Amino acid sequence: MRIVCTVSNQRLAYRLPRLPANRCILGVCVLMHAALVAGTAFGAQKQVETIAGSDFNIAQTPVVQTVTGTTTEPITGVGFTAQWTAVVADNEDGLFPWSLDLGVNVTAPNGTDVVNWDPLGGDVTIADFPLQDFTDGLPSVSGVGDFSWQFTNLGVPSPWVSGLRNVSYHLLTTVPDVVEVINGSVATGPHWSRPYFIAGISGQGPVNYDVVRFEVSEAGGYTFLSVVPSGNNFNYIYQDSFDPSQPLNNLLDYGLGNGNAPNGTPVGTSLIEVLLQENTTYYYVTSQWAFFNPGQPFTTTITGPALITKLPFAQQDFDQDGDVDLTDYAVFTDCLAGPDGSPSPTIDDVDLAECLDHFDSDTDNDVDLADFADFQAAFTN
Template identity: 60%
Template sequence: MTSLRTRALLAFTGVLALSAGAGAAEKLIETVPGPDFNVGGTPVIQNVAFTTDQPVTGVGFTARWTAVVADNENGIAPWSLDLGVRVTAPDGAMTPLWKPIGGDVTIADYPLQDYRAGMFESVDGQGEFEWRFTSIGPPWVAGLRNVQYHLTTTVPDVVEVTNGSTLEGPTWNRPFFIAGISGLGPVVYQVRPFRVSVSGGYRFHSVVSNGNNFTFLYQGDFNAATPLANLLDYGLGNGNAPNGTPQGTSLIEAMLFEGVDYYFVNSQWDRFSPGTPYTNTITGPGELLPITTDCPGDANGDGVVDFADLSAVLSDFGQSGPDLPGDVNGDGEVNFADLSLVLANFGVDCN
């Protein structure tokens, strides 16, 4: 059952559009695990055998990047942004150089979980694909751990557009990079818990009309009190992002998997500037689904929906915010929707 502290704090104003279009989303079609390896001054080639019978148009890669030999005094090298790869299909078709795969301007460990669309026009997925990795070179050495290689195929886009605001809401001390917490808080945040209906590449594009923007993507769990735990990626929206987005625009692209809990967070930039309305456009091969508990309506987590749960809803009725026991549907507010959920499941024993 989803813990009370990770229940949804969702405060979006609503879904404006959800439609399948004729875009170029990338659906995951095969994953192959690989051994850990290091990349130094010499390119490293990994030959990976795939067996999919679907046409291949894109690639994905997941691993934990780590600095094996690094400038620990000044932190200037290597960086996860230095990692690049070129993939050659069994028929000899070759992708453009994919660099950076993802990462940060730091020697801190970084979770790479990325994809690149349109790398092939359409190639056969059966046979050995050559992955040629490069990094910054000597004397620095980068390491890749928990490696997985992915192939994807093009499917129609599924697009969701939502509006929200960081003008008010719960507050936290946001990260400012993958391993550091900003001193500009506390700031307002809004979080969207979700799962994906289809594994593949997802694009989170967030825009504010003025000022700076910052978004974060968490995997597995989210707790505002421990903002670095489970942080998968972030989108810097102050005009200095490595992916080149302008001020006010935040972009995260990640390979996401069915059955995994994710949390997308919009954050106020700093406590000295007011929060701002934002528009999120999320594009991928499938829909974003709500995270449901194993026992709907069970407010106290004892596995039974009974008078104790009804009492929790009535006690918190009309309140909004994080960690309210009566917020059984996880939308950040305790209202008739929560009451209805308890009554609809009253008497159910989930144990």
């Protein structure tokens, strides 16, 4: 179940959308959503069938797509992946259409059971958005037959048009939740300039970040719930690769822990709900909010149909982007002190402990030419 709450009754560019009459107030939504994430009775949603679809556009008239399922598994949820794009957009003010305006009703083959998915996902901008979302809400219906998907641009007036590209539909079944907790900190670490939405980079950096590189053994819906003791909390998921110097490349989804998230999370709590696929590498990034606010410890709870499989980084991969390149070499040379020398790095927020952790490969408490030989062997650029 996806609950979306807003606190404004006006539509403003890059702000929260209008508050429809059937939306709940922020505080109620946060309590409901926290209860659902902490222990939903529905369980995790495992993907059991994927059906490729055609590209299409949506204006002011709903668009219906018929999706034929063949799985014998009982279906309790659905997933949707596509690249959302603004075909005809308000490029002057950025008010219409937004990917967060996309709603869908999915009717099961029996013609009576319906999932009202409003909104499906997305962002509060006209920028392209890689939708990769899921929802539960079906009472174990048959997976054999035609599912009717009715897509609507919610409250989007003429002449604005949105489009969906590289479309796939997914059928899901309920399995027991599998929960994992990750504790970490962004008090120190490599630096980047974090995104603040799907197509924008914050000017409050550089800031520290932490990365978990992983795969999943079961495709399906996963939630990443991250909490910090105080202040704001930003989290991101990247697909296929992560380059901190190009923070918008391959950005799949993000969580706003600043109190302005469309999913209603309060300040300090970030929530990402995403449909993940097998045989794909993902990067989960936790970021310090701003350079003038100290980085904090965080606790991230990951819930899904299986545990994530963490993929280790090379020791010398200081920026945790999956390779050992010239960026890492710059930090290595800053830490290089010779035999029995104590590294005295000059790069901001790189300290003695990090020099030894990443570059003292022979564990003799210095960074010297012996360690450089190991760095050369690990170099991948």
